[in-house]
Amino acid sequence: MTTMKVLLIDDEQEFTGALAERLELRDYTVQTVDNGEDGLSAVENNPPHIVVLDLKMPGLSGIEVLKRIKSRHPDLPVLLLTGYGSTEDGIKGMQHGAFDYMMKPLNIDELIAKLQEAAGK
Amino acid sequence: MRIFYIAQRLFTLPDQVSEDRYVKLRRNMAVLMFLVTLIPLTIMLFINYHQYQSAIRNETINQLRVLENKTKHSFELFLQERLSAVKYIANAYSVDQLSQEDELKNIFYTIQQNFSGFVDLGVINPEGVQVKYVGPYDLEGKDYTGMPSYQEVHIKGSYISDVFLGYRKFPHLVVAVERKDPSGQNWVVRASIDIGTFNDIIASMSLEADSDAFLLNREGIIQTPSKFYGGVLDKCPIDLPPKTFQPAVIEMTDPQGREIFLSYVYFSKQEFVLFLVKECSLLLRSWYALKGQMLVVFGLSVILIAFIIFRLTGVLVRRIKHADERRELAFRELEHSQKLSSIGQMAAGVAHEINNPLAIINEKAGLMQDVLERTDDFKHKEKFLGLVASIIRSVERARGITYRLLGFARRLETNYEVLDVNEILHEVLGFLEKEAEDRNVDIELDLAQNLPKVHSDQGQLEQVFLNLISNALSAVQDGEGRIHIRSWEINENTLGVSVDDNGCGMTNETLRHIFEPFFTTKKGYGTGLGLSITYGIIKKLGGDIKVASKEGVGSTFTIYLPVKTGSAEGTV
Numbered sequence: 127m128t129t130m131k132v133l134l135i136d137d138e139q140e141f142t143g144a145l146a147e148r149l150e151l152r153d154y155t156v157q158t159v160d161n162g163e164d165g166l167s168a169v170e171n172n173p174p175h176i177v178v179l180d181l182k183m184p185g186l187s188g189i190e191v192l193k194r195i196k197s198r199h200p201d202l203p204v205l206l207l208t209g210y211g212s213t214e215d216g217i218k219g220m221q222h223g224a225f226d227y228m229m230k231p232l233n234i235d236e237l238i239a240k241l242q243e244a245a246g247k
Numbered sequence: 248m249r250i251f252y253i254a255q256r257l258f259t260l261p262d263q264v265s266e267d268r269y270v271k272l273r274r275n276m277a278v279l280m281f282l283v284t285l286i287p288l289t290i291m292l293f294i295n296y297h298q299y300q301s302a303i304r305n306e307t308i309n310q311l312r313v314l315e316n317k318t319k320h321s322f323e324l325f326l327q328e329r330l331s332a333v334k335y336i337a338n339a340y341s342v343d344q345l346s347q348e349d350e351l352k353n354i355f356y357t358i359q360q361n362f363s364g365f366v367d368l369g370v371i372n373p374e375g376v377q378v379k380y381v382g383p384y385d386l387e388g389k390d391y392t393g394m395p396s397y398q399e400v401h402i403k404g405s406y407i408s409d410v411f412l413g414y415r416k417f418p419h420l421v422v423a424v425e426r427k428d429p430s431g432q433n434w435v436v437r438a439s440i441d442i443g444t445f446n447d448i449i450a451s452m453s454l455e456a457d458s459d460a461f462l463l464n465r466e467g468i469i470q471t472p473s474k475f476y477g478g479v480l481d482k483c484p485i486d487l488p489p490k491t492f493q494p495a496v497i498e499m500t501d502p503q504g505r506e507i508f509l510s511y512v513y514f515s516k517q518e519f520v521l522f523l524v525k526e527c528s529l530l531l532r533s534w535y536a537l538k539g540q541m542l543v544v545f546g547l548s549v550i551l552i553a554f555i556i557f558r559l560t561g562v563l564v565r566r567i568k569h570a571d572e573r574r575e576l577a578f579r580e581l582e583h584s585q586k587l588s589s590i591g592q593m594a595a596g597v598a599h600e601i602n603n604p605l606a607i608i609n610e611k612a613g614l615m616q617d618v619l620e621r622t623d624d625f626k627h628k629e630k631f632l633g634l635v636a637s638i639i640r641s642v643e644r645a646r647g648i649t650y651r652l653l654g655f656a657r658r659l660e661t662n663y664e665v666l667d668v669n670e671i672l673h674e675v676l677g678f679l680e681k682e683a684e685d686r687n688v689d690i691e692l693d694l695a696q697n698l699p700k701v702h703s704d705q706g707q708l709e710q711v712f713l714n715l716i717s718n719a720l721s722a723v724q725d726g727e728g729r730i731h732i733r734s735w736e737i738n739e740n741t742l743g744v745s746v747d748d749n750g751c752g753m754t755n756e757t758l759r760h761i762f763e764p765f766f767t768t769k770k771g772y773g774t775g776l777g778l779s780i781t782y783g784i785i786k787k788l789g790g791d792i793k794v795a796s797k798e799g800v801g802s803t804f805t806i807y808l809p810v811k812t813g814s815a816e817g818t819v
Contacts, residue, residue, distance in 0.1 A: 138603055144610035151617045209602045230602055231609035231646055 130245055133174035134158040135165035135191065136207065137183045141230075148234060154241070162186025166194055169202070176225075176244050177204045181215050189219060196223040203244040207232070273564040280556045285549065292545050296538065303534045307525070308496045311510040314452060315494035315523050318460065319512050321448045325364070326407055326422075326517055329440055332362050333424045334405060337436040342428040345370045345436065346379055355381040364444035366419060371397070373432040382439070384415050391435075396421050400435055407517050409464040410442055410471075410479060418442050418479045420470075442479070445471045452523075459524040463487070470519065475503065485509065487520060498527070598649040605645055612638040666701050666708065668734055668742060668808065669694045675712040676732075682720060688728035695735045701742060702811050707784045714777040715746045715804050722750025722802065737807065745805040753796040761794055 132154050136142045139160050146156040157172060159165045162185055169177065177195060181188030192204055206219040206227035216227030225244050228237065336345075336354055344350045355368040367382020375392030391397040400406040400423040408421040423437040449460050449471060462470040467483045469476065476483050484502040488495070494512040501507050506527035513520050616635045619628060672694065683690050719730045731747040753761065753768075760766040762782040785792045789809045796802035 138607065140607045141603070141610055144607070144614045148610065148614050148617050151614075151621065209599050230606035231642055232606065234613050 129153060129155045130176065130241065131155045131157070131172075131174040132241065133165065133168055133172075133177045135160075135162065135168075135177065135183075135188075136180035137161060138180070145232070152238060162188070162191040165191055169195055169199065173199075173202070175203075176241060177202060178207060179204055179224075180207045180230075181219060181227075182209060189215075189222065192219055192222050192224060205240055205244060269564050269568050272567070273560045276560045276563065277556050280560070281553065284552050284556075288545065288548060288552075292541065295541060299537055299541075300534060303537070308508065308510075311496055311508060311523055311525060312494040315510045315512050315521060318448065318452055318523070319494070319514060319521050321451070322445070322462065322519065322521065323514055323516060325444065325448060329362060329364065329422050329438070330405060330407060330424070332358055332365075333422045333436055333438050336368070337424040337426040337434075342370075342426065342434050345426075345434075348379055348381075351379050352381050358438075364440045366439040366441050368436070368438045371435040371437060373428075373434060377437075386414060389414060391437075396423050396437070397435065399423075400425050400437075401433060409468070409518065410462075412480070413439075442471060455525075457526045459522075461522055463520045463522060465513075465518045465520065473522075475501070475524070483522070485522070595653055598653045601645070601649055605642055605649070608638065609642045612642065663702055663704060666703050666705055667698070668701055668708070668744060669698055671705065671708050672712055672732060672734065672744070675709055675716060678713065679716055679720060683730075686720070686725040686728065688720060688723055688725070688730060691729065691731045693731065693733040698734055698736060698742060699739075699810050701808055703788050703808065707788065708808075711781050711784050711806065712744070712746075714781045715806075718777060718804075719746050719748040719750065719802075722748050722752075724750070740810050742808045742810060743805060744808065745803055747801065747803040749801040752798040752800050752802055753794075754798055758794060758796055762792075 132149060134142045134146055134156060136158070137160050139158070142158040142160070146158050149156045157168055157174065159168050162183060165177070165179070166186075168174075179188050179191060179195075183191075188206065192206070195202060195204060200223065203225040204219075204223070206216055206224045208216045208219075208227055208229055216224075216229075219227055226240055228240060336358065340350070340354065345354075351368060351370065355365070358368065359365050367380065367384065367386070369377045369380040369382070369386060371391050372378045375390055375397055377386055377389045377391060380387040380389075396406055396408045399408075405424045406422070408423075410418050410420050412418060413421070419439045419441055421437055421439055423435050426434045426436055428434055445462060452460055454460055459474040459476070461473040461476070463483055464470055465487070467487050469479055469481050469483050472478055473483070476485065485499075488497060488509070488511055490513050491511075492513055492515050494510055496508055496510045499507060499509055501509075501524070508525045508527060510523040510525070511520055612635050616632065616639065619632050619635065622628065672692075676690065676692075680690070682688075716730065716732070720728070723730065727749075729749045732745070733747070734742065734744045737743045757768060762778050766779075782792055785806055785808075791807040793805045793807075794802060795805075
């Protein structure tokens, strides 16, 4: 099994840095960007197997990024991150083609399970 | 009733004077209404009293005047007729004819047949001697020169005397008319008139028993018999009032001490005064009867007014009280929901802001754990691992708190389905049975069979039941705790679910704040959100929640759930 490439898009670098390291420890290849624009170019330049996208970001919003990714790569799975309890945002994202959504703070094991599930599709 | 009592306890203002306030309000209203109705009524009574009194008095006086006038005319007419008759005799017959006894007799009999009251008829010669006489007495040859009537007739030509006894010692009056013979000598024709005729005229007035009517001459000597003031020719004890030819009425006290109306009139052509006396008490009798009726009507009106005011103020004050209570309740609910909403917004903000740092702590600690686990043993590895695990657990706990805060604040969208309340209760109990068993708390279920399915939100109902049952669990003592859960159908629109415990119970102060957010008695570990969320959810689902509690005895929470959305009939 080849290493899975994950693209992490989240403005909170402290969060993405630590999460990236943890995923790398679990044999994932992780690329992190801290805004929507960079995320979109990363998808084009270095296509990942899966995108983990925070919905709440300054600048280009998570939903907007999701829509653009999906318009060009309808088959690329996107896993959304939302604040705790923001179920509506997650559901709205799923209506726009997201694979699933998870609430922050994350449980690493649940995240791994979701990534595996997405990869298995 | 119980629900009302609970609601009242829950929402009564701290001021305990409110009952007294309504009593005062009612009293003030009653007094005011009584005054505004009674004062005009009393004024009317007095006005009517006086008006009726003067009306009755005036009517009586008028009647007296009319009667007086009529009687005066009868007397005057009577006397005038007699005088005319005598004048006719004196002028129609010659002195010779009048001096013949047969002729005089004929004339007398004719006159007696046509005019009542004539007693005799006589002719007096110029020397003052009665030369011819027809009548029951022997008066022929009597000399009249000394009589006032004889002198008077020469001055006036005709004369009507007062009543006097004269030669026959019997009260009568005399009508005399002068006649000149061809030689120019003055003869006089005189006739006596029985005053019994006067009595007939007075009798025709048909007076009441207590009334009196009589004639007087202008010296105040009684001319016809009086019932109360003396016989004929007695001096009348009542002084003659001022002269008037129109009937006048005066009120006075007579010498016998009686209150009387004295109606009198002076005759214009004759020297008589007619007195008509009527006792005041007599004519006022009808007034007293009317006064009695008025007082009865007044009394009945007062009783009726008092009764109506009593009932009306009772109803009004009761309504005002209910309105006040409802307003108070609505105000408290509004206050409560505003509090909930503002606190909710703040809570949501706090939860969101805390989420990000929590996520960072979570990942950093997770990374630390990952790294540690992949590192060879070193001196404090186990201790660090333990510390990291503790950090991660705390983050979990914080996550739970933000979840609850958001759940409270966001009023998650309600997802209505058809649900079996008993089933949900069983599911919730599944979570708590372990704790109950461990603590040896007895949970009794009393769930109604064939309970209608409700149209509601499963997740939110679960949360409500979970909150209530776990609260009950925290309230009871290990080993002796007992929790009674009941579900039943209240009516076709409403279900009831109650959770009853024999725990520590609550003070009234606690009860008053029980549904407010952040109000907690679990010092140190309660968020104070559980019951507030419960309250919010139940209200949102269209139901109602009531609580009854007694310190040291236990608490009962009762939930009223609508079977269909919006169908609950609230308190029962």
